[in-house]
Amino acid sequence: MTQSTIQRAPRPKGDLHTETQQIAMGPSHPATHGTVKIDLEIDGEEIVEMDVHIGYLHRGFEKECESGTWYQAIPYTDRLNYNSAILANLAFCMSVEKLIGCEIPRRGVWVRTLASELSRMGDHLTRLGAACLELGAMTPFLYGIEARELCWDLQEMLCGARVTSNYVRIGGIQRDVTPGFLERLASSLVRIEKLLADFDKVVTSNRIFVDRFRNTGMLPVEKLISYGVTGPMLRAAGIPLDLRKAEPYLAYDEIDFDVPIGTTGDNYDRFLVCQEELMQAIRIIRQCVPVIEKTADESVNVADPRVRWPAKERVFGRMEELIQQFKGVTEGIKVPAGEAYAAVESPNGELGFYVVSDGTGKPYKVRCRPPSFTNVAPMREMLIGGMLADIVPTFDMINMIGGECDR
Amino acid sequence: MSAAGDLVAQVKSLLGGDVLDSHTHVGDATVLVAVARARETLKRLRDDPSLSFNVLVDLTAVDYLGREPRFEIVYHLASLELAPPAGEPCRIRRRLRVKIQVPESPAEADSVCALWDAANWFEREVWDLYGITFRGHPDLRRILLYDAFKGHPLRKDYPKERRQPLVGPRN
Numbered sequence: 309m310t311q312s313t314i315q316r317a318p319r320p321k322g323d324l325h326t327e328t329q330q331i332a333m334g335p336s337h338p339a340t341h342g343t344v345k346i347d348l349e350i351d352g353e354e355i356v357e358m359d360v361h362i363g364y365l366h367r368g369f370e371k372e373c374e375s376g377t378w379y380q381a382i383p384y385t386d387r388l389n390y391n392s393a394i395l396a397n398l399a400f401c402m403s404v405e406k407l408i409g410c411e412i413p414r415r416g417v418w419v420r421t422l423a424s425e426l427s428r429m430g431d432h433l434t435r436l437g438a439a440c441l442e443l444g445a446m447t448p449f450l451y452g453i454e455a456r457e458l459c460w461d462l463q464e465m466l467c468g469a470r471v472t473s474n475y476v477r478i479g480g481i482q483r484d485v486t487p488g489f490l491e492r493l494a495s496s497l498v499r500i501e502k503l504l505a506d507f508d509k510v511v512t513s514n515r516i517f518v519d520r521f522r523n524t525g526m527l528p529v530e531k532l533i534s535y536g537v538t539g540p541m542l543r544a545a546g547i548p549l550d551l552r553k554a555e556p557y558l559a560y561d562e563i564d565f566d567v568p569i570g571t572t573g574d575n576y577d578r579f580l581v582c583q584e585e586l587m588q589a590i591r592i593i594r595q596c597v598p599v600i601e602k603t604a605d606e607s608v609n610v611a612d613p614r615v616r617w618p619a620k621e622r623v624f625g626r627m628e629e630l631i632q633q634f635k636g637v638t639e640g641i642k643v644p645a646g647e648a649y650a651a652v653e654s655p656n657g658e659l660g661f662y663v664v665s666d667g668t669g670k671p672y673k674v675r676c677r678p679p680s681f682t683n684v685a686p687m688r689e690m691l692i693g694g695m696l697a698d699i700v701p702t703f704d705m706i707n708m709i710g711g712e713c714d715r
Numbered sequence: 716m717s718a719a720g721d722l723v724a725q726v727k728s729l730l731g732g733d734v735l736d737s738h739t740h741v742g743d744a745t746v747l748v749a750v751a752r753a754r755e756t757l758k759r760l761r762d763d764p765s766l767s768f769n770v771l772v773d774l775t776a777v778d779y780l781g782r783e784p785r786f787e788i789v790y791h792l793a794s795l796e797l798a799p800p801a802g803e804p805c806r807i808r809r810r811l812r813v814k815i816q817v818p819e820s821p822a823e824a825d826s827v828c829a830l831w832d833a834a835n836w837f838e839r840e841v842w843d844l845y846g847i848t849f850r851g852h853p854d855l856r857r858i859l860l861y862d863a864f865k866g867h868p869l870r871k872d873y874p875k876e877r878r879q880p881l882v883g884p885r886n
Contacts, residue, residue: 362858362859363857363858363859363860363861366859366860368868368875370844370869371868371869371873371875372875375875406741406742407741409741529797531832533769533770533795533797534831534832534833535831535832535833536770536771536772536773536831536832536833547795547797547805548799548803548804548805549795549804549805549807550804550805551807553804553805554804554805554806554807555807567804646740646741647740647743647745647812648740648741648743649743649773649791649810649812651772658772660772660773660791662773662775662789662791664777672777673777675773675775675789677772677773677775677791681836681840682833682836685832685833685835685836686832714859715859
């Protein structure tokens with residue numbers, strides 16, 4: 309299994325070098341956050357050929373989803389991307405809701421929007437912080453992780469879990485915002501802005517950092533499109549594709565925000581795009597707050613017991629609702645037969661779910677279209693001809709999340 | 716007619732008899748095309764200037780065990796606007812789901828790697844998990860599982876509880 313799978317390239321005649329060297333990087337390597345094995349053939353420090361092996365975190369996500377009810381698949385979606393679990397919950401629930409044809413109440417939509425952006429911030433902060441760490445800079449990593457902690461604390465207030473959120477439900481969300489959440493959110497955002505400013509001062513124009521990131525990991529736009537690359541990687545190359553604008557879902561068409569783009573598509577542009585998206589996420593969250601404050605007496609869930617079981621205080625006091633909850637838990641909801649695809653803009657790009665229902669209480673097929681998978685595929689082409697040291701920043705900016713890539 | 720209905724009508728007029736079936740369930744335009752003409756059909760969908768499906772968003776398979784033909788391969792295509800007006804975000808002009816039906820034996824289809832680079836890994840995944848081979852694929856190896864793995868786990872007749880050497884004992 310450890311043997312290299314690379315075909316050796318023929319050496320040009322008259323070259324002073326005698327042989328290229330084959331090395332294996334990973335699957336567990338200190339300079340990558342993501343479980344991947346890279347078989348490399350290097351000539352000095354130049355990459356001649358590489359083969360990327362994924363699959364080390366394959367847990368049979370789709371197979372598991374097919375064996376439970378629709379609701380039981382939601383916690384599995386948490387385990388796709390540990391940084392932005394809420395967005396995976398959301399994409400899955402949106403695809404099922406599309407099949408059922410149910411409309412989420414306004415308050416639920418706005419809380420979902422807020423939770424999505426909180427999730428996006430956690431993901432981007434990890435990407436940027438970990439990128440610095442893997443290039444040897446500990447301090448900015450700590451700024452990033454402190455800010456992520458604030459996001460995760462807020463997420464914990466929303467749903468009781470810092471990482472595996474299990475927050476979004478088919479037909480709504482697990483629970484409304486908890487008392488004190490919005491106040492804590494306001495103070496945390498101020499602190500996060502301060503941390504981002506500090507982070508920016510230490511990193512963005514740091515000579516060592518810029519030299520490692522500039523002009524590395526580039527690929528022409530046509531290639532990126534052909535590989536199906538989406539998200540910040542595509543935007544850094546100058547294509548302003550953002551599903552929140554292209555196919556507005558949730559409340560994004562009522563919110564004012566910008567889509568940052570780069571020009572060259574190198575790692576430095578990807579870094580800057582993510583940095584700006586953090587600022588835009590804060591801007592979006594601040595626009596969600598007044599609506600959530602205004603709609604305090606509205607429900608976040610659909611009032612249809614066939615989709616979303618009733619609120620607990622009613623279940624414990626009334627016969628009809630008790631039966632509905634019982635049936636909802638034991639039999640699961642019945643999703644009409646058919647197929648649907650819904651996608652959200654995740655921090656890595658288009659995260660979509662293609663679901664097929666046969667009309668029973670169990671999913672027939674749950675396909676996750678993982679952005680990490682399509683973003684890692686072109687890594688070989690991005691790096692051949694580059695230096696060994698380019699792998700780390702490129703892999704950082706691809707932000708491959710093993711759980712999502714390998715499912 | 717809905718946007719999805721218009722799109723299906725447009726695709727049908729382009730492809731004619733290659734479209735075997737179509738529907739617009741929950742607003743998703745879907746066409747079923749002949750398996751033998753799949754590569755040619757997808758190429759026309761990509762290259763036709765009024766459709767220009769330049770992105771292969773997703774490629775997967777579904778196992779309808781007990782039905783003949785047994786497998787469906789599902790392509791999700793998108794037409795992405797590459798040069799939006801200055802300062803405007805890109806639009807996704809249209810999305811289309813293209814399906815082909817593949818029998819259990821031979822479980823084979825044509826590779827579309829030459830049309831979209833994204834197909835390379837997607838097709839490796841379908842081979843790995845469903846055991847469908849793709850003719851003309853440059854490098855059809857397992858991708859998520861390991862070489863010594865036996866069987867294709869997303870087939871409906873692969874038992875979820877089956878253990879294999881590197882999968883480990885039941886806990």
